[in-house]
Amino acid sequence: MSVPEGIGSLVIVSVIVQYLRKFLDTKNRVPKWDKLLAQFWPFVGILYGIGAVLHIKDITTWWFWAGAGTFICYVVWQIRNFRPARPVLTALAPFFAVMFLNSLVAAIAPKFHKANNDYFESASTFIYLWMAAFLYVAKRQKKSEELLHLERQQEAEARKLIEARRSELEVLVAERTAEIMKQKNDLEKALADLKSTQVQLIQSEKMASLGELTAGIAHEIQNPLNFVNNFSEVSAELIDELDEERKQPSRDPELEAEILADLKQNLEKITHHGSRAASIVRGMLQHSRTSTGQREPTDLNSLTDEYLRLAYHGLRAKDKTFNATLVSELDPSLKPVPLLAQDMGRVLLNLFTNAFYAVHQRQKQDPSANFKPTVTVRTESTANQVKITVSDNGTGIPNEVKAKIFQPFFTTKPTGEGTGLGLSLAYDIVTKGHSGNLTVESQEGQGTTFIITLPL
Secondary structure, three states, rough: OOOOOOHHHHHHHHHHHHHHHHHOOOHHOOHHHHHHHHOOOHHHHHHHHHHHHHHOOOOOOOHHHHHHHHHHHHHHOOOOOHHHHHHHHHHHHHHHHHHHHHHHHHHHHHHHHHHHHHHHHHHHHHHHHHHHHHHHHHHHHHHHHHHHHHHHHHHHHHHHHHHHHHHHHHHHHHHHHHHHHHHHHHHHHHHHHHHHHHHHEEEEEHHHHHHHHHHHHHHHHHHHHHHHHHHHHHHHHHHHHHHHHHHHOOOOOHHHEEEEHHHHHHHHHHHHHHHHHHHHHHHHHHHHOOOOOOOOEOOHHHHHHHOOOOOOOHHHOOOOOOEEEEEOOOOOOOEEEEEOHHHHHHHHHHHHHHHHHHHHHHHHHHHOOOOOOEEEEEEEEOOOEEEEEEOOOOOOOOOOOOOOOOOOOOOOOOOOOOOOHHHHHHHHHHHHOOOEEEEEEEOOEEEEEEEEEEEE
């Protein structure tokens, strides 16, 4: 292959220059040098001028290849960090070096060049193949670089999307956190209000029980007090009669003895009823003491009978027209049971009060003489437990209500007549305070039975 000369050399170098500008993107990577590459023809003119001044015979040969090759390789060297530029430089540097040597030998030793022309032709052919091979490698690397750049660009875009999404999520999380905190504060406030209301309702329930108990005590203690007052008045009259008899000129010993016997009998009755009143007060004081949490042996029959009468008289204190039959079936063999008398008294008072309320309501619904309000209490013991049964023939409990009666704040009474805590507290006292059980059996319109079971 003959060495390109003249216009051929210019065409080859021009093609190489345009290829490099496009392939290596010199416009963006090295814009200053790209301008010089764009002005390649003035550069050739400068080379021709230098050759003319130096009287170089063939400027398109060795001088041209030396200048053009050095300039182009230097520009490629400037962007050596770009991976495809390295194989390009590897391709062009030997190419321009061989072309320079080939032209230089042809210019200064034409006979030697002609004698060894085959070698030079072979070298030229090899260098073209060499350049084509490394340009192919450069093209492959450029594609790889473009793919890598595309992947990095996609990763960058993905990171931007992730960052944007993360920012959105952070905003959403902050908003949700603020909302949750607001809900938490609202719930805490609602819980505090609920606890306050619960305390008030429990206190109201205790006061209602206390009112029932106080009314019953007042009615119970009224009877012995009336007897004491009555016998005291009669005794005072007898003393007046005795004084008058003693002033008579002729005293009647038999009348004086009769008056003294009546006085003694009245004093005995006053003592008896006074003791009865004192017993009632003493028992109530004992039940009103703060619970120590320790169970003490208690006469359950006495406790049950006492609270039955207190509950009954408590309701009669509200409605004088109300009357009911009280049936006590107490097991005489029942031994003292270890329990908290005050707490169990609250349970019994609540059950009896509910029983009297139920029969009173049914009496209002059926005012005929056929219905007789009756409340029955029964105690019985077995080998390992004692059972208290409170029954009434009142309105009964509907099935849909029966499952809720032990729930706090649930009540079937009209507003103002019940807090819904009585049976709930009673259930807790029996089950949690005494490890017992409290169950209910009822038939709507027929009556209700509560059964307390306590372990011995």
